[in-house]
Amino acid sequence: MRLHLKRLALAATLGFAMASGIMAGGAMAQDAPTFRLTIKDHKFEPPTLTVPAGKRFILIVRNADDTPAEFESTGLGTEKVISGGREATIRVGPLKPGDYTFVDEYHQDTAKGVLTAAGE
Amino acid sequence: MLASALIVFREVFEAGLIIGIVLSATVGVARRGGWVAGGAAGGLLGACAVALFAGAIGEAMQGSGQEVFNAGILGVAAIMLGWHNIWMARHGREMAGDMKALGARVSDGRATLLALAVVVGVAILREGAEVVLFLYGLAAGGDGAAALLGGSALGLAGGGLAAALLYRGLVAIPTRQLFRVTNVLLSLLAAGMAGQAAGFLVAADLLPAWGQVWDSSMWLSEKSILGRALHALVGYADRPSGLQVTVYLVVLAGLWMAGRATAPKPAGPRVGGVAQRV
Numbered sequence: 001m002r003l004h005l006k007r008l009a010l011a012a013t014l015g016f017a018m019a020s021g022i023m024a025g026g027a028m029a030q031d032a033p034t035f036r037l038t039i040k041d042h043k044f045e046p047p048t049l050t051v052p053a054g055k056r057f058i059l060i061v062r063n064a065d066d067t068p069a070e071f072e073s074t075g076l077g078t079e080k081v082i083s084g085g086r087e088a089t090i091r092v093g094p095l096k097p098g099d100y101t102f103v104d105e106y107h108q109d110t111a112k113g114v115l116t117a118a119g120e
Numbered sequence: 121m122l123a124s125a126l127i128v129f130r131e132v133f134e135a136g137l138i139i140g141i142v143l144s145a146t147v148g149v150a151r152r153g154g155w156v157a158g159g160a161a162g163g164l165l166g167a168c169a170v171a172l173f174a175g176a177i178g179e180a181m182q183g184s185g186q187e188v189f190n191a192g193i194l195g196v197a198a199i200m201l202g203w204h205n206i207w208m209a210r211h212g213r214e215m216a217g218d219m220k221a222l223g224a225r226v227s228d229g230r231a232t233l234l235a236l237a238v239v240v241g242v243a244i245l246r247e248g249a250e251v252v253l254f255l256y257g258l259a260a261g262g263d264g265a266a267a268l269l270g271g272s273a274l275g276l277a278g279g280g281l282a283a284a285l286l287y288r289g290l291v292a293i294p295t296r297q298l299f300r301v302t303n304v305l306l307s308l309l310a311a312g313m314a315g316q317a318a319g320f321l322v323a324a325d326l327l328p329a330w331g332q333v334w335d336s337s338m339w340l341s342e343k344s345i346l347g348r349a350l351h352a353l354v355g356y357a358d359r360p361s362g363l364q365v366t367v368y369l370v371v372l373a374g375l376w377m378a379g380r381a382t383a384p385k386p387a388g389p390r391v392g393g394v395a396q397r398v
Contacts, residue, residue, distance in 0.1 A: 056325075060183075066260060067256070067257035067260045068174065068253040068254070068256065068257050069257075070250065070253070070254075074337060074341060074342060074343055074358070074359075075337070075359075077319075077323065077359055078323070080178070080186055080187075081174050081178065081186065081249075081250065081253055082178065083174045083175035083178065083253075084175075085175075086175045086178060086179060087179075087183075088178055088183060088186075089182065089183025089184070090183075090323075091184075091323060091324065091325045105127075105254075106127075106253075106254050106257050106258075107257075
């Protein structure tokens with residue numbers, strides 16, 4: 001059992017080492033353009049948004065409601081929980097030109113929108 | 121009520137498939153019930169904690185906290201699965217030869233049970249946190265307690281039933297082949313989790329995406345029920361990044377090779393159907 005605990009500790013250490021290495025190498029796309037969305041009364045504001053195609057960008061989604069939301073879009077490959085009164089930073093793209101729908105999974109009836117990637 | 125039933129079902133379904141595989145991979149192992157229950161309890165507690173601190177986690181690390189956290193726990197689960205699989209490759213032959221022999225090997229079994237308990241815990245933690253947040257939102261939004269409870273119970277029952285069916289189906293396989301099958305399933309599960317972890321790190325901009333390999337969302341959406349099942353079981357993704365696919369294949373190949381390298385030679389004296397221990 002002690003041996004196994006040691007192995008566990010080793011695995012954990014390795015994991016941390018890998019994670020810190022990744023952090024050090026991170027922070028790409030710092031200069032990416034930023035777009036903002038707000039969720040209010042379980043609706044997106046604005047409900048449609050145009051972003052540049054073929055480019056990585058940052059989407060900041062602010063949840064102005066008191067209850068949690070889950071920003072989800074299969075097209076964008078995003079699934080992110082946003083607590084009430086908080087905002088989420090989502091890194092998206094590069095996208096092919098086209099329309100990408102998104103919803104608040106917790107309030108799909110009202111909270112839905114479309115992101116349009118245009119130009120190159 | 122339908123909304124809560126659906127969401128609870130989806131999350132319980134995904135966690136349940138993983139638990140079903142883990143249970144079938146440990147058939148006949150002494151005291152596995154306690155370990156699995158312990159993992160489940162830990163996962164539930166963790167889910168509540170994650171839900172409670174979701175805001176803080178989300179805003180940590182320049183807004184990438186949630187992705188890094190998800191990648192971390194998926195990585196841990198993948199390592200645990202890999203560890204279990206390599207252990208099984210070494211001892212599986214003996215176990216399949218004589219299930220009773222395993223009872224005397226609880227001390228060895230304990231290590232791998234710990235690994236699988238962690239996997240169960242992680243599965244419940246991930247899906248459970250979403251359920252907790254969603255139900256909290258509904259409750260705060262003024263949905264009646266009866267509708268909430270009814271919907272959740274319905275979802276829980278449905279998801280549990282799916283897991284039970286998978287388990288029943290798997291344990292119907294004769295013992296000799298069962299461990300071969302569950303080892304393959306656990307390998308795919310590990311590769312899928314590692315791939316998803318890589319996907320989260322790509323989403324956090326910590327790793328390069330290496331492009332998008334395919335787009336099968338038109339044929340089989342990751343959000344359809346079959347897509348979700350395949351996502352949970354074998355790591356199916358309808359628009360995977362190059363890195364995600366690479367990590368998936370590397371982990372799968374690595375586990376396969378590690379399994380072959382550590383497997384005992386088929387020859388050797390056997391006493392009463394049990395391989396002798398050196």
